[in-house]
Amino acid sequence: MRNNQPANPVEVALDDHVLVVSKTDLLGNITYVNRDFVEISGFSEAELLGQPHSVLRHPDMPLEVFEDMWRDLKAGRPWAGMIKNRCKNGDYYWVWSNATPIRESGQASGYIWVRRKASPQQIQWAEATYTAFREKRSGRSKILHGGVVAGGLAGAIRQWLLNASSSQKIVLGMLVGLLLILGGRPDCSVAMSRMPWMYRVG
Incomplete structure (x- = not known):
């Protein structure tokens, strides 16, 4: 540099x-x-x-x-x-x-x-x-879109949310809502890991 x-x-x-x-x-x-x-x-x-x-x-x-x-x-x-x-x-x-x-x-x-x-x-x-x-x-934090995000799973989720399309976010919201209705635990990280197509960048 x-x-x-x-x-x-x-x-x-x-x-x-x-x-x-x-x-x-x-x-x-x-x-x-x-x-x-x-x-x-x-x-x-x-x-x-x-x-x-x-x-x-x-x-x-x-x-x-x-x-x-x-x-x-x-x-x-x-x-x-x-x-x-x-x-x-x-x-x-x-x-x-x-x-x-x-x-x-x-x-x-x-x-x-x-x-x-x-x-x-x-x-x-x-x-x-x-x-x-x-x-x-800075630990595992990183610069993303001019701001700072945490590393690890929390940072990965936030990065996905920043880059996801509106339709992908709607689908995720519906899945979390369905889990709540069924009485399950809304573990977003598990849901996302099973649907890699949802958080592709680009």
């Missing part, structure tokens, strides 16, 4: 009205930046265009966040989460980032990134969470 240095302990706070926008190609190379992006990053437009988006990556960001982000984007779904970016001079800024595939003639042609000021609560959560991942103290 790219490790941009130096990194200074100086935070640049975004104003409420700031909207940081960029576009990239499918490989993550920057093709457009707006004025707010240039001003907050400290790079000129010429320095940014054609560069990989990782030119802004702060060394405090865990690899798992970017793996999760690119997994969603390459699957054709939007991604939203907390990002700590590094300015040209080494300062940093936190943003709530939204990334979405751009489609032309039914095919993905690139990505658009829109970022806003993060709240103090979001920053506090991200600092604690990302530090745990960076220092390998």
